[in-house]
Amino acid sequence: MQESERRMGKAIEALERDLSRIRAGRANPAILDKVTVEYYGAPTPLAQVGTVSVPEARMIIIQPWDVTLLKPIERAIQASDIGINPNNDGKVIRLVFPPLDGERRKELVKQVSKRGEEAKVAVRGVRREAIERFKKQKKAGEVTEDGLADLEDDIQKLTNKFIKKVDEIVKEKETEIAEV
Numbered sequence: 675m676q677e678s679e680r681r682m683g684k685a686i687e688a689l690e691r692d693l694s695r696i697r698a699g700r701a702n703p704a705i706l707d708k709v710t711v712e713y714y715g716a717p718t719p720l721a722q723v724g725t726v727s728v729p730e731a732r733m734i735i736i737q738p739w740d741v742t743l744l745k746p747i748e749r750a751i752q753a754s755d756i757g758i759n760p761n762n763d764g765k766v767i768r769l770v771f772p773p774l775d776g777e778r779r780k781e782l783v784k785q786v787s788k789r790g791e792e793a794k795v796a797v798r799g800v801r802r803e804a805i806e807r808f809k810k811q812k813k814a815g816e817v818t819e820d821g822l823a824d825l826e827d828d829i830q831k832l833t834n835k836f837i838k839k840v841d842e843i844v845k846e847k848e849t850e851i852a853e854v
Contacts, residue, residue: 678804682836685796692789693847701734701771711750732771782851790844794837801833
C-alpha cells in the first residue's frame with residue numbers, strides 16, 4: 675500500500691513539474707530547466723552558467739558569469755521550444771513574455787487538461803497493479819476474501835484522494851492561465 679502511495683505521489687510530482695514548464699504569460703524560470711548551453715564542450719543546464727532572475731511579472735533576465743556565453747545562451751534559447759526570442763544587450767539576455775491572446779489561452783488550457791488526464795491514467799495504473807498484487811496474494815492464501823475487499827477499498831480511497839489532487843492542480847493552473 676505504501677509503495678502504491680509513493681508511486682501515485684510521483685505521478686503528482688511529474689504533473690506539477692510539467693505544468694510549471696507551461697508558459698502562462700507570466701515569467702517562470704522553470705521553463706528554462708530543459709535549456710542546455712554548450713560550455714567547454716559539454717551541454718550544461720542554463721542555471722549553472724549564470725543567474726536567472728525575474729525582475730517583472732513578464733520578464734526573465736539571464737546574466738551569465740562568463741560574457742562569452744551570451745551568444746551560445748541566445749542560440750540555445752532560440753533552439754529550444756519555449757517560443758520566446760531572447761534580447762541580448764551585451765551584458766544580459768532578456769526574455770520578454772507577451773500577453774496571451776484568447777486562442778493561445780484555450781490551447782494552453784487544453785494542454786493542461788491533457789497533462790492532468792495523463793496523470794490520472796498513471797494513478798489509475800498504480801491502482802490496477804496494486805489490485806492485481808492483492809488478488810495474487812489472495813490466490814496464494816496470504817489474504818482472506820474480506821481482507822482483499824478491505825485492501826481494494828483502501829486502494830480506491832487512496833486513488834480518489836490522488837485524483838482529487840490532480841483535479842485541484844489542473845484547476846489552479848487553468849485559473850492562472852485565465853487570469854494573466
